[in-house]
Each structure stands twice: as C-alpha cells, then as structure tokens.
Amino acid sequence: MKNIDFDFVADIYDAYVAVGFDIGFFSKYAKEIKGKTLELMCGTGRVSIPLLNNGIDLTCLDYSQEMLRVLERKTIGLSNQPRIVCQDVCELKLDEEYELIYIPFNSFSEIVDRDKQKAALARIFDHLAQDALFICTLYNPCYRIKTADGLLRILGRFPMEPEESLVVSYYNHYDDKTEAVKGMQFYEIYDSKNVLIDKRFLDIHFSLLSRAAFEKMALESGFAMRDVYGDYDCAPFSEESIYMNFVLEK
Numbered sequence: 001m002k003n004i005d006f007d008f009v010a011d012i013y014d015a016y017v018a019v020g021f022d023i024g025f026f027s028k029y030a031k032e033i034k035g036k037t038l039e040l041m042c043g044t045g046r047v048s049i050p051l052l053n054n055g056i057d058l059t060c061l062d063y064s065q066e067m068l069r070v071l072e073r074k075t076i077g078l079s080n081q082p083r084i085v086c087q088d089v090c091e092l093k094l095d096e097e098y099e100l101i102y103i104p105f106n107s108f109s110e111i112v113d114r115d116k117q118k119a120a121l122a123r124i125f126d127h128l129a130q131d132a133l134f135i136c137t138l139y140n141p142c143y144r145i146k147t148a149d150g151l152l153r154i155l156g157r158f159p160m161e162p163e164e165s166l167v168v169s170y171y172n173h174y175d176d177k178t179e180a181v182k183g184m185q186f187y188e189i190y191d192s193k194n195v196l197i198d199k200r201f202l203d204i205h206f207s208l209l210s211r212a213a214f215e216k217m218a219l220e221s222g223f224a225m226r227d228v229y230g231d232y233d234c235a236p237f238s239e240e241s242i243y244m245n246f247v248l249e250k
C-alpha cells in the first residue's frame with residue numbers, strides 16, 4: 001500500500017510540477033564523481049533527465065510503475081540511457097555499488113513508518129561505495145507545518161496539451177501524535193472553453209521529520225554528517241530555512 005499513490009496522477013504530474021530549482025544542486029555533486037549515481041524516488045525524471053543530458057551514469061528507481069512509464073517515454077532517443085528500476089526503496093536491492101545516491105524533493109518523508117525509514121537508510125548505506133555521498137533533501141518542518149492547518153489552498157493553474165488547463169488545490173493537516181501530515185490534493189482539468197472534463201483527488205500522507213530525528217537515524221545507520229544546507233545554494237541550515245538538505249558520507 002503506497003502512502004501517496006502517484007500512479008493515479010503520473011500522466012499529469014509534469015504539468016503541475018514544472019520546477020527546476022534543485023537541478024543545479026544535484027548536477028554539481030553528480031559531475032564531481034567518476035562512478036555510478038543512483039536517484040531514488042525519481043518519479044517521472046524531473047531531475048533525472050537533465051542529469052542524463054549532462055552525461056551522468058544514472059540509475060533511476062521508483063515504486064510507481066506509472067511514473068516510471070512516463071520517465072521511459074521521456075528517455076526515448078537520449079544517447080545516455082538510464083537503468084530504470086521499479087522497487088520499494090525500503091527494500092532496495094541492486095547488484096551495483098554507487099558513488100552517489102540522492103533523494104530529491106522531500107520524497108523520503110513519504111516513508112511514514114519509522115522502522116521503514118530506518119530500513120531505507122540501512123539499504124542505502126549498503127549500496128554506497130566507501131566514502132561516497134548520500135544526499136537527502138527535506139522540508140524544514142518548522143516551515144512546512146505552517147500550511148498544514150486544514151485550509152484549502154490553490155497550488156495553481158497549469159497549461160496542459162491540447163489547450164487544456166489543470167487546476168490543483170489541496171489541504172493538509174498535522175497530526176502531532178503521529179508527527180505526520182495528512183490531507184488531499186484535488187485535480188481539475190478544463191478544456192479550452194473552461195468546461196470541467198476530469199476531476200480526481202489524491203490522498204496525501206507524509207512524515208514531518210525534525211533535523212534531530214533524521215540525524216539520529218542517519219548516524220545510527222552508520223553515516224557521518226558532512227553538511228546540512230538550508231537551501232539549494234548551499235547556505236547553512238537555520239531554524240528559518242525552508243529546506244533541510246542533508247549531505248551524508250559513508
């Protein structure tokens with residue numbers, strides 16, 4: 001059972017997640033290493049495709065068959081082909097060792113269960129070469145919790161082919177007993193005359209990990225903490241930061 005079932009929105013994901021603010025950050029690390037790179041929870045390849053275009057030797061892993069189907073379509077014709085794997089990161093088992101592993105876009109928090117988070121970190125550690133890096137980017141919970149207040153918000157209106165538009169709205173609420181956020185995301189697709197032609201919703205459930213909680217698990221899994229950045233330009237993390245970008249070393 002998936003916490004957020006992206007299979008259901010894989011065909012429209014690229015329309016409403018058309019951002020690239022983190023690509024330079026991951027590219028910088030990937031270009032610095034010589035061997036193989038593994039992107040976990042890669043989705044439709046928002047980050048993977050630019051890295052492949054930069055010649056990175058990349059394995060892309062996700063457990064959503066439909067998200068990977070979109071990625072596969074986007075890689076047709078690329079001279080640098082990725083290895084694409086459908087697998088749960090908590091049960092990660094590949095026959096290769098990596099010089100860099102990363103998880104973009106707050107996706108680690110989609111593993112809600114603490115034991116499964118620890119299992120994922122242990123599996124990631126085992127797949128890294130000695131001295132290699134694991135980068136995990138999360139939201140600073142102090143920032144993210146502000147919009148987990150139960151209010152309905154509009155994420156935006158996004159153009160879609162052919163002459164359609166997608167309106168995405170959501171609400172989140174924080175449950176302090178489970179330290180998790182639950183909610184729903186609503187998707188409405190309108191034709192060129194603004195007539196509603198499709199409506200879907202997606203259940204949302206992710207954990208809000210504190211810096212201390214993540215660091216404790218990472219250290220217990222054997223990692224050393226190299227850096228914690230508060231953004232994608234490598235500014236140091238502070239309580240006011242939006243992001244919590246961990247660079248861990250084996």
Ligand SMILES: C[S@@+](CC[C@H](N)C(=O)[O-])C[C@H]1O[C@@H](n2cnc3c(N)ncnc32)[C@H](O)[C@@H]1O
Nearest residue numbers: 006041042043046062063064088089105107110
């Ligand atoms: C928010 S999307 C991010 C996709 C992409 N990395 C990006 O930045 O646009 C989260 C992705 O993580 C995947 N995912 C969530 N839990 C997973 C797990 N336990 N194992 C593998 N993939 C997982 C989902 O299927 C989804 O494609």
